[in-house]
Amino acid sequence: MPPSGTETAHINGDIILFVGVGGVKLRASRYGDPQSPPALLLHGGGQTRHAWADTAVALAEAGYCAFTIDARGHGDSDWSPDGDYRADLLAADLAEVMRSLDADPVIIGASMGGLTAMLTLGEDPALTCRALVLVDVAPRLERAGVRRIIEFMRRHQDGFASLEQVRDAIAAYNPHRPPPEDLSGLRKNLRQRADGRYYWHWDPAFLDHARMPVDDEGMFDISRLNAAAQHLDLPTLLIRGYQSDVLSDAGARELLSIIPHARYAVLDQAGHMVAGDRNTVFTETVLDFLNHPDMTGNANSGLTGARR
Template structure:
């Protein structure tokens, strides 16, 4: 069984999916931490659980979630512990083990085995949770610009960006400029009000990122043996045990996941699909949201038989079209 590879540029036509309003939802994570989520679509539909990266919030998935709901799925976007509107851990435990324990708790509270979409930290957490616990229900896994081996320089750039603005911002314009400096390929938003979903205004009037600063105690700078929070050898062991239908989406311009790193994952999980999105960096869903979501839907709709069989080892993966 061999991996498939696609350089994805999107469809020639515009898909017309209906929109869906989000329903606030709460999950109980490890140590009784409350985890905030948004649900798009009916819970009786196939569930897609979307997990964001470090320093992000569930709102990063809003456009994708609406499209998935319009396509007949129940999309659930989750704020990780210490992020967005989820509880901050009183003793600052944002360890890999706690993130995995939270995901286990969320999955077990769902009525059916979810399809999991994990970006960056969310993808690494999913890889460990599923690879180290074969009994954890999951009908498919989509990893977004993440694999066991990441590029140290790209990971370092993310962590340094997060550390650079711990003293907050005076205005939304400062936030816009900081994001533009980090990701100059993405055009800055004309309406800055949407940035507020990623910010908290404290009593001093300044704007701060919507995550617990204690998270940075665990987001270490990368070395030869870890990706900042996650040990490469442990991730490799977990990846070898992934048996569910698997899709890896990489941004062509990503400085976090190289083509070599992606192909090393394919060696560990030879049943996986591999898709590269042109004109997208590490923030794949934000950089090229429409094409990203099309790639996800093409994979899910082309893999229905395998999803029903819950990742049968006999499923023959073909290239996306």
């Protein structure tokens, strides 16, 4: 998934490490008081933890200890030594992170991060979570939109000569969002090699698993996700970008039929990268959900069906 390009460069959390399956080190940034209720923010495929910086700061100000985590093979986390990025490993990493916490977390997951959370929580009843926010993701996604993301990721494996080229590539993918004037924030999504060129900050072997969806199958198995979703009995919010070409309203409502207690919010002027497209409204929507006096997930209250 292309980076949001909207990170605030001066916002940084405390750097900490989690340990995933096989000893893989997962780099994270922590925002807020470590004694506050934890919130885990999981990015999409090809992104890094820095996509969540502004939301993490807002969560910390609201009384949470927010952890933005680089998935294995992404950002500053270790690469899988054997190039294995199956959904099972991503879910197992999240389970290890959750077990290391002193309290049940809130989980906010976008795209790959949301599917990872859905699979992890739905298949392991021993793992408990206070609430789940799924960002523009459901078991059934639009193949054309997923294909466009993967084609973007594959198109630039030879890197970029300048940050301006990175900016232009992102703008071509998401022409509805004005490109940033300050390009320094893009560096957090890139590695600069000895040849001077910039490369996306993820393991190219990840693309062997983020394959093109064929016959409704991609990196995550749909039938397995649907089965996992049936076991999600915790407060759940699904947020969709109105302009998203990855999650349709039909795909969203298919998930809502499986999780009937979930709330549903649609954000105008936002595509698949909802938090990057409309960060302020996105964060307000998440906090409205988390602050609702009825955290039972009652479908008749709060944000269900809301469009903002």
